[in-house]
Amino acid sequence: xxxxxxxxxxxxxxxxxxxxxxxxxxxxxxxxxxxxxxxxxxxxxxxxxxxxxxxxxxxxxxxxxxxxxxxxxxxxxxxxxxxxxxxxxxxxxxxxxxxxxxxxxxxxxxxxxxxxxxxxxxxxxxxxxxxxxxxxxxxxxxxxxxxxxxxxxxxxxxxxxxx
Numbered sequence: 001x002x003x004x005x006x007x008x009x010x011x012x013x014x015x016x017x018x019x020x021x022x023x024x025x026x027x028x029x030x031x032x033x034x035x036x037x038x039x040x041x042x043x044x045x046x047x048x049x050x051x052x053x054x055x056x057x058x059x060x061x062x063x064x065x066x067x068x069x070x071x072x073x074x075x076x077x078x079x080x081x082x083x084x085x086x087x088x089x090x091x092x093x094x095x096x097x098x099x100x101x102x103x104x105x106x107x108x109x110x111x112x113x114x115x116x117x118x119x120x121x122x123x124x125x126x127x128x129x130x131x132x133x134x135x136x137x138x139x140x141x142x143x144x145x146x147x148x149x150x151x152x153x154x155x156x157x158x159x160x161x162x163x
Contacts, residue, residue, distance in 0.1 A: 066138045077126065
């Protein structure tokens, strides 16, 4: 009659590798206090800048909203200016037709050109001011987000130095 043979199972542990021991010791010797501090600072800096994606996205969205709102204002201003200029140009054309002499027509043309040049210069100045304001409002959310992140980096870097 055949009997079943059972073998005992024991957990076998792998023998420690002695060949890698010198490499591990060499790696340990490379980790000086300065490199450890640099590694900690690098890790905290990365987390501070990249780990706050939600805040970064919010800042970008706020900047985009400011730009679109500002550009809509610029567009409305330009349309209003163009409409006013067109109306004044038509009125001037009627006035030119009423001129009684070449000298009077020339004087009316000069007056028209001077007034138009002055209005275009004023409108250009107004648009430049609007664009500067829009630019500042677009940068404000990004600037605040970056200041906060950099302040966090400085705080984390000082904490890492103390450790």
